[in-house]
Amino acid sequence: MSVGKRITYRDAGVDINRGNRFVELIKPLVRSTYNKRVLGKFGGFAGLYVFPTDRYSRNPVLVASTDGVGTKLKIAFMMRKLDTIGIDLVAMNVNDIVTCGAEPLFFLDYFATSKLKPEEDVEIVKGIAEGCRKAGCVLLGGETAEMPGFYSKGEFEIAGFVCGVVEKEEIIDGSKVKVGDTVIGIASSGLHSNGYSLARKVLFEKLKLDIHDVPSPLNRTLGEELLEPTRIYVKSILALKKEVNLKAIAHITGGGLLENIPRVIPENCSVLLDSSLWEIPPIVKLIKIGGRIDRNELFRTFNCGIGMVVIVSESDTERALKKLGRLREKARVIGEVRRRKKGEDKITVI
Structure with a gap:
C-alpha cells in the first residue's frame, strides 16, 4: 500500500x-x-x-x-x-x-x-x-x-x-382566564418565521413569481417582504406586565391563531375572534388568493397579521391598549373569551 x-x-x-x-x-x-x-x-x-x-x-x-x-x-x-x-x-x-x-x-x-x-x-x-x-x-x-x-x-x-x-x-400560564375576558392582538411585522413552505409553494411554484418581483398588492420586492424580520415583543410585554394583570399570552407561530391560542386557555373556555377587527397583511392575501387557500388553513398556518395575543380582564382592556400604544405596538381588541360548550372547538374565527 x-x-x-x-x-x-x-x-x-x-x-x-x-x-x-x-x-x-x-x-x-x-x-x-x-x-x-x-x-x-x-x-x-x-x-x-x-x-x-x-x-x-x-x-x-x-x-x-x-x-x-x-x-x-x-x-x-x-x-x-x-x-x-x-x-x-x-x-x-x-x-x-x-x-x-x-x-x-x-x-x-x-x-x-x-x-x-x-x-x-x-x-x-x-x-x-x-x-x-x-x-x-x-x-x-x-x-x-x-x-x-x-x-x-x-x-x-x-x-x-x-x-x-x-x-x-x-408565571403567566392562562389558568386565570375566565369568561368575559378580552383578547388583544398585537400586530406582526409580516409572516415572521412560519408558513414559509406553503408561501414558497404558492408564490414560486404555482404563481411562478421571482424573488425580485413586486406583485400587487405589495409595494416592495417579494424577497424584501418575505425577509422582513420577526418582531421581538419582549420589552413591550415585560413593560405591560408591570402595569396590567396579564392572564395569558400566546406567541402566534407555527399553527397560527387556531393552534396557539387554545394552548393558553382553560378547557372550559373558548375564544371567539372577529377577523374584521384587524387588517390581514397584503402578503397573506396574495398567498390566499394565489393558492386558493382555505380560510381555516390560512388561520392555522400564518399569523395573519397578529404576532402576539394577550388576554386581560375587561376592566384592564383600555389600560392595556393605551400602554401598548405608548410602547409603539399596534394593538386592538380582536375577540373575547366565552364559555365552552360540550364538543365545541376552543377557538372560532368569524
Missing part, C-alpha cells in the same frame, strides 16, 4: 484558520451584547453568567426554549441577504419564553455549514447580536460547525437556545 501525500483536515474540507478568522470577526458583535453579569473571556469552553439575585430573589424559576427559523432560510439563500435572519432566530426563542412572563437572560446559537465564508457569514451573527440587544439578553456563546458535503452549496442551518427567568408567583 502506497502512503503517498499527507492528508490534512483542510484537505477534508475543514479549515481551522478560516474558523479562527470567523471567530475574530464575530467577537465585537458578541461583546456588544454583554452586560456586567458575563464572566470569563470570549472563546471559552462555556459561557459564565451571574444570576440576577438582586432582581429575582424570592422564588425564581428558569425558563428555556429552543427554535429555528424554518424554511425562511431558503429566502435568505435566494436573496443572499443574511443580516436579518439572525433577528428572526432570536425572536422565535425570546417571544416564546416571554409568554410565561419571563425575562430572557442569555442566548446561545448553533450555526452549521458545509463551507465557512467568514466575511459573508458574519452577517448572520450581526443579526443575532441585534436581536439579543432588542430583547435585552446576552449572546453568551455558540457553536460554529463546518461540515463538508453535509449541506448544499451556499446553504446552512441555524438554531437558537434561550434561558430566562421569572418569579414563580408571576
